[in-house]
Amino acid sequence: MKQLRLLVSGLLTILATSSLTGCVTFNSQTLDLHPQIQVSRVLSKEKRIEIVPKDLRSDSVIGYRYTGEADAPSIVLKDSLHLLQHTTEHALEDMGIVRFYGGEFNLTISLIDLNYRASESKIKQTVNLDTKLKVTVSKGNKSYTGTYTADKQQTFVGVPSEEENEKLVNNLFSSVMNLAMNDQQLLDFIQFN
Structure with a gap:
């Protein structure tokens, strides 16, 4: 009986130590x-804009979580086309546009790049992010194209959590979308054509 208690006690100690x-x-x-x-402008609600999202990246993986293991876990973007469409529509709605179908303007928003690179030094991990978008708006034989880039760097103690990664990439994507949706030349093209 005493040996059984010692065995159970030893197992509990091992379990407690491994959980710590x-x-x-x-x-x-x-x-x-x-x-x-x-958004910084108000546009006519009478404008009709068809939004065409495109993902021009060769891979859905934007990077890998740095764990020191050979097979690092990947980070992918969920439904990039829906993200581009939905975000662009909401921004234009905030400007007053309510008609998202063809017949007047065609707005193509393309995700060209989105990269997540993590590196480690001692107990710290640095994440470098960059992204690039291209927006082309056209009406008849006239068009305007803008290209927008954003980058961010953040340092963490240890491996960033999933929540920290999502917040970091969300902030980066918000930055590049804000550049695109506040491009005065792009908005002038829509307003005055």
Whole structure:
């Protein structure tokens, strides 16, 4: 009986120690972004704009979580076409546009690049992000094209959590969408054509 108690006590000690030191596993992550866009103009609600989203990246993976393991968990963007369409529509709605169908303007928004690169130095991890968008708006034989880039860097103690990653990429994407949706030449093209 005494040996059984010692065995159980030993097992409990091992379990408690392993839960304190922790075997942390990091999973692949799918980002569900919800960018915040602040608009600066009001456009005529009579304008009709058909939005065409495109993802021109060769891979849905934007990067990898740096864990020191050979097979690092990937980070992917959830439904990039829906993200582009939905975010652009909301920004234009905030400007007064309510008709999203063809017949007047065609607005193509293309995600050219979105990259997440993590590196480690001692106990700190630095994440570098960059993204690039291209927007072309056309009416008849006239058009305007703008290209927008944003980058961010943030340092963490240890591996960033899924929540920290999502917030970081969401802030980056909000920045680049704000540049696009507040491009005065783009908005002038819509307003005066």
